[in-house]
Amino acid sequence: MNVASVLPIDVAGAMIAVLAGLGLLGLLLQRNPRFIVSVVFPLGAFSALILALTGLWSLGETPTIAVLPLGLPDLPIHLRLDPLSAFFLVLLGCASFGVSLFGAGYFKMMPGSVLGLLCLEYHLFLASMAMVLLADDAYVFMLAWETMALSSYFLVTTDHAIPEIRRAGYLYLLIAHVGAIAILLGFGVMQGGQGIGAYTFDAMRAAHPSSFWASATFLLTLFGFGAKAGVLPMHVWLPEAHPAAPSPVSALMSGVMLKMAIYGILRVSFDLLNTQVWWWGVLALTLGLITAIFGVMFAAVQGDMKRLLAYSSIENIGLLLVGIGLTLIFHFYGKDALAALSLTATLYHSLNHACFKSLLFVGTGSILHATGARNMGRMGGLIHRMPWVAALMLVGVLAISGLPPLNGFVSEWLLLQAFLLSPGLPNSYINMLVPVAAAVIALSAALAAYVMVKFYGVIFLGQPREKILEQAQDADYWERAGMAWLALLCVVLGLIPVVVVRFLDQVSLSLLGAGLGNAAADWMFLAPVDTERASYSPVYFFLAVAGVMLLTILLVRRLYHGRLRRSSPWDCGFPAQTARMQDTAEGFGQPIRRIFEPFFKIESELPGPFDAHPKYHGRSEDRLWYLLYLPLKQLTERLSACVSLLQQGRIHLYLTYTFVTLIVLLIFV
Amino acid sequence: MINNPHFILAILFQLTQLLLVVLAAPLLTGWVNQCQAWLQNRSGAGVLQPYRVLHKLFHKDMVLAHNASWLFRLTPYVVFACMWLAAAIIPIIAVDLPFSGAADVIALVGVFALARMFISLAAMDVGTAFGSMGARREMLVSFLAEPALLMVLFTASMISHSTQLPGIVDALAHHQFVLYPSMGFAALAFGIVLLAENARIPVDNPGTHLELTMIHEAMILEYSARHLALIEWGSSLKLFAYISIGIALFIPHGIAEMGNWAGLPQAVGFLVVKMLLAGAALSLLEIVTAKMRIFRAPEFLGTAFLLAVLGLLIHFLLGA
Numbered sequence: 001m002n003v004a005s006v007l008p009i010d011v012a013g014a015m016i017a018v019l020a021g022l023g024l025l026g027l028l029l030q031r032n033p034r035f036i037v038s039v040v041f042p043l044g045a046f047s048a049l050i051l052a053l054t055g056l057w058s059l060g061e062t063p064t065i066a067v068l069p070l071g072l073p074d075l076p077i078h079l080r081l082d083p084l085s086a087f088f089l090v091l092l093g094c095a096s097f098g099v100s101l102f103g104a105g106y107f108k109m110m111p112g113s114v115l116g117l118l119c120l121e122y123h124l125f126l127a128s129m130a131m132v133l134l135a136d137d138a139y140v141f142m143l144a145w146e147t148m149a150l151s152s153y154f155l156v157t158t159d160h161a162i163p164e165i166r167r168a169g170y171l172y173l174l175i176a177h178v179g180a181i182a183i184l185l186g187f188g189v190m191q192g193g194q195g196i197g198a199y200t201f202d203a204m205r206a207a208h209p210s211s212f213w214a215s216a217t218f219l220l221t222l223f224g225f226g227a228k229a230g231v232l233p234m235h236v237w238l239p240e241a242h243p244a245a246p247s248p249v250s251a252l253m254s255g256v257m258l259k260m261a262i263y264g265i266l267r268v269s270f271d272l273l274n275t276q277v278w279w280w281g282v283l284a285l286t287l288g289l290i291t292a293i294f295g296v297m298f299a300a301v302q303g304d305m306k307r308l309l310a311y312s313s314i315e316n317i318g319l320l321l322v323g324i325g326l327t328l329i330f331h332f333y334g335k336d337a338l339a340a341l342s343l344t345a346t347l348y349h350s351l352n353h354a355c356f357k358s359l360l361f362v363g364t365g366s367i368l369h370a371t372g373a374r375n376m377g378r379m380g381g382l383i384h385r386m387p388w389v390a391a392l393m394l395v396g397v398l399a400i401s402g403l404p405p406l407n408g409f410v411s412e413w414l415l416l417q418a419f420l421l422s423p424g425l426p427n428s429y430i431n432m433l434v435p436v437a438a439a440v441i442a443l444s445a446a447l448a449a450y451v452m453v454k455f456y457g458v459i460f461l462g463q464p465r466e467k468i469l470e471q472a473q474d475a476d477y478w479e480r481a482g483m484a485w486l487a488l489l490c491v492v493l494g495l496i497p498v499v500v501v502r503f504l505d506q507v508s509l510s511l512l513g514a515g516l517g518n519a520a521a522d523w524m525f526l527a528p529v530d531t532e533r534a535s536y537s538p539v540y541f542f543l544a545v546a547g548v549m550l551l552t553i554l555l556v557r558r559l560y561h562g563r564l565r566r567s568s569p570w571d572c573g574f575p576a577q578t579a580r581m582q583d584t585a586e587g588f589g590q591p592i593r594r595i596f597e598p599f600f601k602i603e604s605e606l607p608g609p610f611d612a613h614p615k616y617h618g619r620s621e622d623r624l625w626y627l628l629y630l631p632l633k634q635l636t637e638r639l640s641a642c643v644s645l646l647q648q649g650r651i652h653l654y655l656t657y658t659f660v661t662l663i664v665l666l667i668f669v
Numbered sequence: 670m671i672n673n674p675h676f677i678l679a680i681l682f683q684l685t686q687l688l689l690v691v692l693a694a695p696l697l698t699g700w701v702n703q704c705q706a707w708l709q710n711r712s713g714a715g716v717l718q719p720y721r722v723l724h725k726l727f728h729k730d731m732v733l734a735h736n737a738s739w740l741f742r743l744t745p746y747v748v749f750a751c752m753w754l755a756a757a758i759i760p761i762i763a764v765d766l767p768f769s770g771a772a773d774v775i776a777l778v779g780v781f782a783l784a785r786m787f788i789s790l791a792a793m794d795v796g797t798a799f800g801s802m803g804a805r806r807e808m809l810v811s812f813l814a815e816p817a818l819l820m821v822l823f824t825a826s827m828i829s830h831s832t833q834l835p836g837i838v839d840a841l842a843h844h845q846f847v848l849y850p851s852m853g854f855a856a857l858a859f860g861i862v863l864l865a866e867n868a869r870i871p872v873d874n875p876g877t878h879l880e881l882t883m884i885h886e887a888m889i890l891e892y893s894a895r896h897l898a899l900i901e902w903g904s905s906l907k908l909f910a911y912i913s914i915g916i917a918l919f920i921p922h923g924i925a926e927m928g929n930w931a932g933l934p935q936a937v938g939f940l941v942v943k944m945l946l947a948g949a950a951l952s953l954l955e956i957v958t959a960k961m962r963i964f965r966a967p968e969f970l971g972t973a974f975l976l977a978v979l980g981l982l983i984h985f986l987l988g989a
Contacts, residue, residue, distance in 0.1 A: 380796065381736065381796065383738045383739075383740065383794075384736065384738060394740070398783075398786065401782070401786060402779070402782075403779055403782055403783045403786060404772070404776050404779040404780065404783065409776075409779055412775075413775050413776070413779075416775055416819075416823075417775075417832070420823060420826055420827065420832060431985055432982065432985060432986070434985065435820075435823075435978060435981040435982050435984075435985055436978065436982070438820070438823060438981070439816060439820055439974070439977075439978045439981070442815070442816035442819040442820065443812070443813075443816045443974070445815075445816075446782075446811065446812040446813070446815040446816050447812050449782060449785075449786060449808065449811075449812070449815075450808040450809070450811075450812045452786075453786060453789045453790060453793075453804060453808050454808075456790060457789070457790055457793035457801065457804060458793075461738070461740070461790060461793040461794045461796065462793055462794065462795070462796030462800075462801065463736060463796035525770060525771070532831060532833065532836060533830065533831050533832065533833070533836070534773050534831065534832040534833060535770050535771075535773065535833065536771065536772065536773060536775075536776055537770065537771035537772075540768070540771035541771050541772050541776065544754055544768065544771070545747075545750050545751065545754060545780075548749075548750040548753055548754055549746045549747065549749075549750040552746055552749055552750060552899070553746055556727070556895050556899070559727075560727045560728065560895060561728075561730075563730045563731065564730070564731045564732075564733055565730060565731065565732050565733070566732075566733055566734070566735050567732050567733070567734065567735070568734065568735060569734040569735075569736075569795045569796070569797050569891055570732075570734075570797075570890060570891060571795075571797035571798065571799055571800075571890065571891075572799060572890060574797075574798070574799075577797060577798070579796065581797070581798040582793070582796050582797070582798065582800075582801050583793070583801035583802065583804075583805055587801075587805070588801065588804075588805050590805075591805065591806075591809045591964075591967070592809075594964070595967050
């Protein structure tokens with residue numbers, strides 16, 4: 001075979017096979033856990049990196065197709081690698097490269113029998129996500145989608161001896177399947193009773209459904225993918241499942257798997273459905289806004305570091321959905337340049353979120369190993385004990401807060417630019433929605449900074465709140481390497497937006513038929529429309545801040561003495577200071593709880609002032625759980641109780657059923 | 670671009686403004702304090718007092734808490750650099766500021782946020798009760814103030830069809846005698862944000878050391894000597910930057926046009942008068958209001974946020 005004739009899709013398919021093979025290898029070699037962590041996981045990391053490079057290579061190419069003679073009769077496996085899948089392949093590869101490297105260090109404490117199974121599930125999870133991206137017919141898509149859901153379910157329940165974790169896993173599985181059914185129904189509607197051959201994506205692209213059926217498909221798939229992504233009100237599994245899973249798995253689920261749902265929404269609404277209806281965008285925009293503000297509000301009151309990050313993921317998914325909604329609106333009204341801008345912002349933010357959220361989640365893994373606690377109230381002062389983790393997490397924290405010159409700022413900037421350019425839509429209701437939406441986005445971005453100050457400050461800064469923290473160990477080399485890679489991505493994606501946008505333009509061109517040609521005019525300045533309107537140059541910005549800072553340091557050092565004396569903290573001369581006087585996580589979140597009180601279901605127990613053994617207890621719960629989920633559960637139980645009347649378990653009753661059925665059939669037929 | 674003499678002049682002008690703001694910022698703080706002293710029937714320490722304080726602080730020996738980390742020591746430099754840069758890119762004398770192209774209004778808000786993030790984290794670093802209290806309150810104030818500021822800037826950007834500061838100022842300065850109702854709302858909101866973000870009365874009190882009421886001062890309690898000097902200087906620069914934004918958005922008239930270098934002296938004169946008036950107005954406002962309870966602050970800032978959103982909505986509805 002000629003090397004030049006190797007297509008990107010062949011490489012991607014081969015890498016998926018390699019990943020699955022690595023998983024099996026891990027299962028076979030479970031007697032040798034050291035081999036698994038130091039060979040299999042790094043190999044998996046490099047396969048993921050090759051996947052990312054393949055994606056990058058095929059971004060600008062025409063779609064490549066492969067048909068494998070496997071699968072159902074009349075429906076062989078169709079695979080396709082187009083710019084949209086290529087972009088998400090890059091995202092998957094980049095994030096999982098870092099996470100797998102980290103995993104090589106993180107999982108080394110695990111006993112071999114658990115590790116072997118985990119290695120299989122982990123690599124199958126990666127392979128199935130890649131397969132979701134390549135799938136070009138509904139059958140393969142659902143197969144990969146379910147493999148992804150099941151492998152991640154088993155990963156979540158790795159510590160299945162703990163009942164809470166089993167419960168979290170069950171909730172996740174339940175919602176994943178409700179979502180999967182909706183997606184399957186959506187595909188069913190799209191194929192429109194044309195027979196099994198119509199389940200290929202090509203057939204769906206060629207169909208022209210009426211606006212009613214198109215809307216039905218859109219709603220079903222939005223619901224289904226939304227359940228996977230954690231869009232309100234299907235978000236409840238996220239804050240349960242993410243803390244339950246081992247940290248690298250949480251990183252992959254939050255950083256990558258949620259983006260698969262975003263990919264699904266994009267694929268269906270921009271590629272597979274030809275018909276568009278105006279209110280789709282409004283619906284997505286509104287849902288996204290609610291999700292974003294809800295997520296960040298709940299993140300602010302969490303005390304468990306992984307739950308906090310899970311809620312922050314809900315916020316980011318909300319922002320992505322806002323971007324998708326805006327793209328749908330612009331696309332419907334034929335403003336394709338603006339649609340390209342908001343799509344670029346959405347894709348950019350997906351990539352950014354994959355980087356910084358994976359970084360933060362794996363970081364919590366290192367902290368968990370060092371301290372044995374997930375509750376931030378038991379931490380503090382870790383910057384002295386774990387300098388590497390602290391420094392790398394600081395990058396992630398600054399990036400997720402949307403601060404220049406890091407990557408989070410770029411996508412936020414692009415999204416806000418899309419809002420600023422939006423007036424002039426023919427629908428006045430939508431025009432009024434736009435400023436409100438921009439305000440909510442700005443508010444949730446500012447609250448995200450609040451959350452991150454709390455997250456970083458309570459964990460890493462201050463005095464240690466527990467004795468055990470004195471012995472905390474920094475992350476090992478594998479873990480540092482993984483985190484450093486993700487942090488590097490945060491910095492690089494922040495500094496070279498023009499190059500990234502040029503790549504993203506390929507996706508916009510393929511989905512919308514328009515791109516941001518102007519943005520790439522000058523590689524130093526990112527200017528989505530033209531430089532008169534708006535431009536941003538992170539490189540100059542960074543150089544200026546760094547230059548001014550160095551100049552100040554030099555001048556201050558040169559002109560003045562550097563004398564310095566260490567002493568105990570002053571604290572307004574207050575004599576007795578203990579670590580307990582610092583803000584806990586609950587304390588730091590208290591203002592938010594108080595301001596947004598109606599949104600939380602709060603129960604708290606405060607000890608009296610003379611209590612010798614004071615015990616404080618406070619919980620802020622999700623009202624939706626009580627308003628939506630519990631009634632739904634009761635309804636289901638009541639319905640199944642009705643059904644169980646038929647099911648008495650006595651054989652003569654079942655024989656009577658059969659007899660009656662036969663009689664009825666005889667009468668009618 | 671490099672061979673263009675105009676561009677070289679613009680670069681020179683940018684550097685001049687960079688130098689000018691950093692030297693002039695403490696003077697503005699001194700002026701506000703002096704006005705307050707006069708209004709309170711005191712003689713005051715003179716407008717040059719902030720320079721004397723900075724001089725004193727730079728010469729002192731530094732005392733650092735045992736458990737202060739590198740983050741604590743880095744923060745004063747980050748804060749100072751961010752504030753300096755922010756003040757330097759706002760067009761107040763002339764609209765030719767080449768560096769403004771690298772950071773538009775959204776990035777400007779980002780610079781403020783970056784400095785705030787660092788100073789809040791540094792406040793929690795030593796692990797004292799006041800430090801974390803200050804950080805919490807600072808973030809509480811800013812999570813409403815920052816979006817309000819962004820909305821104010823958006824209203825201006827919508828009117829001028831640009832998020833570039835020179836573009837906004839150019840457009841606003843040359844559409845004279847047009848009253849934008851949306852900008853009226855924006856101006857009110859901006860006033861509130863200015864008070865809150867610069868730790869002024871009624872949200873915070875820059876002169877207090879009464880522990881339970883302070884916000885900004887609580888965060889910087891552990892700083893001393895050169896670190897404190899940089900933070901104080903940074904605060905002066907921040908006030909200068911905010912007043913500059915106010916001038917640039919709401920009273921930009923008199924600013925030198927693109928390439929009109931001869932108009933500079935006149936523009937400087939206008940600026941000095943505007944700054945003096947703004948400082949006097951600020952001190953008057955602080956004299957006649959009382960500090961509010963900390964939990965009233967979110968309501969106060971929520972009002973600012975709503976006003977700003979209202980301004981933007983009005984622009985969308987009326988196109989003005």
